[in-house]
Amino acid sequence: MLNIKVVNTGHQPLPAYATHQSAGLDLRANLSEPIVLHPLERALVPTGLHIALPDGYEAQVRPRSGLALKHGITVLNTPGTIDADYRGELKVLLVNFSNDDFVVNDGERIAQMVVARYEQVQFETVSVLDETERGEGGYGHTGVK
Ligand SMILES: O=c1ccn([C@H]2C[C@H](O)[C@@H](COP(=O)(O)OP(=O)(O)OP(=O)(O)O)O2)c(=O)[nH]1
């Protein structure tokens, strides 16, 4: 289990895994009043959380499939990227892709956060890349079946 330092400036419980092997920690809206999302509207929803991820880790803010299926609510910039050196408040950029208003209430679980390892890379400029079976084929070039 990875230890992550957190400052909770809000009034919600810390994010938690819904089940034993959940990959994502559910993030709750930390609001003084509900946010109404009209169709196609977006809003940056605060969580009250500030975290310090260890070096070599990022966090991804992903939609909850239930909100997407039932209400057309998703994370506009999914997967949102939380950098290890970010110390600001974690926020969730929700968008309403339904034809109905959606109300985000205080304490609602609006998204999930997956913590993952990443590598920083350096580029080595070369004149030719190694040959592969795929070559430059892409965008469906291997067919459908
Ligand atoms: O869904 C998100 C995405 C980002 N962030 C915070 C953490 C992240 O480390 C920072 C910057 O995010 P990003 O790199 O995606 O935004 P940018 O538009 O590239 O801004 P910047 O120039 O600040 O990197 O904003 C969030 O709180 N929620």
Ligand SMILES: [Mg+2]
């Ligand atoms: Mg950036």
